[in-house]
Amino acid sequence: MDRGSWTAEHYDKSRERIWHLSVLISGTVEAWAAHTIEDGSLVAMQWSALGGVLDAEEVPTHPVSVSFINLPEWSALVPEGAMEPGSQAAHLRAVHGGVPTGALRDEPLAVLGANCIYVHDDVAERSVLDRFPHARPVPMRSLMVRAAISRCMDGTIMVLHRGQENLEVAVAENGRILLSNTYPVRSSQDVLYFALLAAEGSGLKPAATSVLACGTHLVPHETDLLRRYFNTHDTVMNGSPALPSDSGVVPQRWLALLDQFACVS
Structure with missing residues (x-):
């Protein structure tokens, strides 16, 4: 995963008012993806463990819109009724024990009737x-x-994102969220433990629960462990055409990149 790229034959970085640019920045990997504004189809992507991907020649010259995710993230979900002006930092301290340096933001999450308060690393965001x-x-x-809600219309799904030190988990059933949480992980056993804990906390039986395991730091052994207990679900590119087999893109690694367009469109 050190470095790689893929572009569709019809992709032209210089075309105006046609591309959305998604960016993922973390301590160990950077990546970007270009999507068509019209239908969200993926047309180009580049990733590197060495950084500097936004300086690549293939980056869209004049994207219509740009979104980004910066990991790790410090966040908390707060019910709308509990949000008071200026209380964001206090809610984050209650969850994480402190507030890192960076811009403190909140975003309404209407589907939960809550606000997502979050902070990204200031230097990486810059x-x-x-x-x-x-x-x-x-x-x-x-x-x-x-991501979980869009994939659970006919049942239950647990979406996992394995980062360098965190496991993001969202569980949804028939269009509603049962659980959303972040857990600290150091090993493959931690990933399995917290997935089982999330299933128990959601009142689900692991053997009857579909799991979509993703993440920049997900390794095959973790996927194998999850398969022993859960039904694994392999479709990451929800509603998008399949990539060519020789693209080099492993969609399971890039949920945090490929699903951004759906969040901003």
């Missing part, structure tokens, strides 16, 4: 905003909720 001042930050918690 690397995006200096290049694209109009870029819109997307909270990972919000993306996970939408």
